[in-house]
Amino acid sequence: MTYEDIAVAVDDGVAVITIDRPEKANTLRSRTARELLAAFREVREDRSVDAAVLTGAGDRFFCIGGEHEELETLDYSSVMPVIDLYEFIDTMPKPVVAAVNGYAVGGGNVLHVVCDLAVAAPHAVFRQVGPLVGSFDAGYGTWYLEELIGRRRAKEMWFLNKKYSAAEAVAMGLVNEIADGVGAVERAVEIAQDLRRRTQFEHPPVVQERHPIGHLPGEAAFLATLVRDERESIKVRQEAAEAIGDSPDSDAPALLQKLYQSVSQREVKREILDAISDNRTEESALNFLIEIAEREPDRELRKEAIEGLGEKNDSRSLAALEKIANDPAAGRDLQQAAVEAISERPEAEGLPLLKKIARAHPDAEVRREAIESLGEHPGQTSFLVELVRNDSESLDVRREAVEAIAESENSDAVSTLKQLYSALNNRELKQEIIESFEDCADRKAAVDFLLEVAGKDQDREVREQIFSTLGNMNDDRALNALIQLYDSEGNEDVKDDILSALGDSESKAAIIKLMNVAKGDPSIRMRKKAISLLGDSDDPEAIKFLEGLVK
DSSP: OOOSSEEEEEETTEEEEEEOOGGGTTOBOHHHHHHHHHHHHHHHHOTTOOEEEEEESSSSEEEOOBOHHHHTTOOGGGOOOHHHHHHHHHHOSSOEEEEEOSEEETHHHHHHHTSSEEEEOTTOEEEOOHHHHTOOOTTOHHHHHHHHHOHHHHHHHHHHOOOEEHHHHHHTTSSSEEOOSSOHHHHHHHHHHHHHHHOOOSSOOSSTTOOGGGGSTTOHHHHHHHHHOTTSOHHHHHHHHHHHHHOOOTTHHHHHHHHHHHOOOHHHHHHHHHHHHTOOSOHHHHHHHHHHHHHOSOHHHHHHHHHHHHTOOSHHHHHHHHHHHTOGGGOHHHHHHHHHHHHTSOHHHHHHHHHHHHHHOSOHHHHHHHHHHHHTSTTOHHHHHHHHHOTTSOHHHHHHHHHHHHHSOOTTHHHHHHHHHHHOOOHHHHHHHHHHGGGOSOHHHHHHHHHHHHTTOOOHHHHHHHHHHHHHTTOHHHHHHHHHHHHHOOOHHHHHHHHHHHHHHOOHHHHHHHHHHHHHOSOHHHHHHHHHHHHTOOOHHHHHHHHHHHO
């Protein structure tokens, strides 16, 4: 098959699939995604190919996600098939190794996540930017991220949009290794060849396609042999454990508990716990979950059992969660996991306990977890306001309560925050309130208020936070107002703050303004500031502009 946006080369049983759009930072358009999908289908069907490597052309970009210009003109008949592409790579029976040779941003970051293994060049950068560009998670990338690096880290990547170096990516488990002394593609091919030598691919996993055998009476014992067999892939063993959980066999719960004790791999144990958690009628399953939640040496598995207790609807599981949440010996991470599980319980059970923890727990971090959880429940604004107004509370707890109000689904969140802003004298809390407007659902009301106080509050640090928040909101009115404020402002310190806010927004309008300042502002200081901010941007036009200045 002839491709336009990608290149495919096969050598010694390994297919190297390259996104070949370096002039577009290897962005994905509909054609790119469809060609990638077709190429991976060919790899799956080609018996002469045993493994694949996925990379991007050049040495600057792996892939920075979707091509936004195209997204503005797509209709439903030509929508980019990213979900199909991600799912195909994730479930393909032949291993795929990602060679991340530069920036992996947005959908491009997800693209390497769905591969089986990933190697990063030393200069690779990883980032999610959906909230910055007004994009929702169209490919369910956060689901894959959560499975790979954990819920907290996935939320951090999606909410905060920070850049992560290759070393940071390895530390958090986002990639497997850094290709030192050799190119990322070369190292990925070495790994693929190693996989070929140690594994045979003639027979695709029997459970990979969710074979209906798990739903037939009497087959749980057969599936148990797959779970125990360490020669099988982790994914096959996980699928077998899930199938046992779905089995109508009456001895399935007891069998799962025995399997948990007999296997050693954490990934398999986690799937077994998940299958046990899904059983809502077996008393022994509840007893087993409580025992694991309280005594299992592996803390990650204890968290999995705690999460399973949060899915139950009985008093014993709730009491077990309360015990863990209040037990200092359990450790902060397990206490926080218990609080999160309590928040999943029906409100009549969970809310009173969450409020009790939020008011009086000795660990501030655990209290913050409870406060965050309360913010996810409608109707808890008055309780959160009480915490914010309480001067005897720690600043961190009061900040968390502000953030919880902003992120709540209550229609009066903006008006509540406005009242708090006017009533409080604490600079840090006022800054927190300003920053929290980024998370408010009512964007218009939030922008109106920020524009109003931008001209009134004389505290330099508070005004700096106002400018920064307006820049981060990616709202046209907010950005236009920032640009007008810059043009009318005479104080260079304030102008410096406004430029920083424009640099944080990374919107097209902000980039254009920064280029104009860099090119023609009468102040040398402002021109230098704008150039520095453009240097931190990944925008292709900004990069081209700076290259022009150098020439």
